[in-house]
Amino acid sequence: MNATHTSEHKKLEADVVVCGGGPAGINAALAAARGGAKTLLIERYGFLGGMSTIALVYPWMTFHTMEGKQVIGGIAQEIVDRLMAEDASPGHVRDTVGFVNTITPYDPEVYKILIHDMLREAGVKVLLHSFVDRVKTDGDRIARVEITTKSGRYAVHASQYVDTTGDADLAYLSGAPCLQGRDGDKLTQPMTMKFRMRGVDLDRVKQYMLDHPDEFYKKTPFAELPELPLSGVLGYYKHWKEAALPINRDQVLFFIGPGPDEVLVNTTRVQGLDSTDVSDLTEAEVLGRKQVRMVADFMKGLPGFEQARLSSVGTQIGIRESRRIEGQYALQVEDVIEGKPMDDCIARSGYPIDIHDPSGKGVTAAWVKGDGAYDIPYRCLLPQRIANLLVAGRCISTTHETLATTRLTPSCMATGQAAGTAAALAAAQGIAPAEVDVALLQQRLREAGALLRQ
Structure with a gap:
């Protein structure tokens, strides 16, 4: 060739x-x-x-x-x-x-x-x-x-x-x-700007989950959780509701890794914009990054995130559907x-x-x-x-x-x-x-x- x-x-x-x-x-x-x-x-x-x-x-x-x-x-x-x-x-x-x-x-x-x-x-x-x-x-x-x-x-x-x-x-x-x-x-499924945080105390996160199961997703395998390595978390419902951030979502979702004190946060939500339209996509990128700052600041107040910091943000916004x-x-x-x-x-x-x-x-x-x-x-x-x-x-x-x-x-x-x-x-x-x-x-x-x- x-x-x-x-x-x-x-x-x-x-x-x-x-x-x-x-x-x-x-x-x-x-x-x-x-x-x-x-x-x-x-x-x-x-x-x-x-x-x-x-x-x-x-x-x-x-x-x-x-x-x-x-x-x-x-x-x-x-x-x-x-x-x-x-x-x-x-x-x-x-x-x-x-x-x-x-x-x-x-x-x-x-x-x-x-x-x-x-x-x-x-x-x-x-x-x-x-x-x-x-x-x-x-x-x-x-x-x-x-x-x-x-x-x-x-x-x-x-x-x-x-x-x-x-x-x-x-x-x-x-x-x-x-x-x-x-x-x-x-309308398509919303776009999400994902980001990572370092400095998360995952042992504290897991203990908080065990102590407050009603604040997390009902399908969380709580009975197995003490023996399982934490791989993902969906919940903190009470904290999210009290924060009342201008993001159309009802919970926090994050996954563990790749680093031992690192999480990948999947919580921002940009709706009503067309990812195949350059003007809409531009606006989505800007809104997504603004939401990242809001969510990261909010998460520093969660149990286990007291010493956490924003470490990286996606090169572009994530697209579920176009x-x-x-x-x-x-x-x-x-x-x-x-x-x-x-x-x-x-x-x-x-x-x-x-x-x-x-x-x-x-x-x-x-x-x-x-x-x-x-x-x-x-x-x-x-x-x-x-x-x-x-x-x-x-x-x-x-x-x-x-x-x-x-x-x-x-x-x-x-x-x-x-x-x-x-x-x-x-x-x-x-x-x-x-x-x-x-x-x-x-x-x-x-x-x-x-x-x-x-």
Whole structure:
């Protein structure tokens, strides 16, 4: 993939181009390259990791069902194993919030380096500081994508493209139908500016929880808490209510780590703004940082936070929901809750539906029945109108309500691996992704460690 000059653009060619370097894009690029495709990964920031690194989305939730059965493996688990080998993750640990069975803490700075090592091992070419701003189509196919870089503009040609931008940018620019927000008012789940605090006395936090269980989430595993390492906390209801901060939320949520006296706070809430509109996104960034200061000052008054200090804030605000494709099938709420079997299943998840209210204070949750996991069908990765495009991660085809589970990082990792595997098969056979033999795709995924319904 050597660049050549034309009168207007430098040119890059690959079999598979992956746009967006978050967890879905990383796993898609790894899967495509390991499947024999010459693969290019494009990312607009100066580092990879998407919301996991850019917005401090931490920890990863979840690889398991509520009963503790692992349902996400493959490349996602390989990354966890390699982080553990570098002492950068304890692996899957009990969620002391009690919302799910396990969460997976990790060191984002090690993750940033590790994934570059893995991509290089697989032969993926990575372009950072590269912004996709134009897509040229020829009939129902993407002919090329155009990117702006520090060294000028590039025209990028491939037989297959994978959109892992989170915002369905590639699909939107290509003319594939997209949806946004809930039915009616089109409002999306709120954005959150996450931040870390150091100097937290976690022993004091745990003791306060044991002494005041009524101030914390009802699913907190209090009976096990004395023996469990604290991994997350949801509550301090009384303190939050008394503070009356101008933030439309009803509790404090934070997770422990990566440092031994460090927490990641997920409590700010910016509502009513469109993260795909540059003016709204600008306002969200400003509001989010103002809320960080308010929440951090408030938390210094909580038991265990007397000596704590603000240590870092996300590079950008965290985005739960924006555009999603209108695909060949939209995953429905009942598909998730009932754990409906899908013949074209390419990934599974055990994370509940978890809707942060677009306009109110609360969170609406619903857990998966049956064996505790649901199937994500291949059809959800296939957009309408554009034949040589796959989509993975947050912007696959779902309803607004169902996106509240598929948006979680391990699920995005799993759909990313599926999309990359399918793209490599399509490129090798000279066919469209919709023509890929699903049974063969499932076989390749299982061979690579993916955990599909038996």
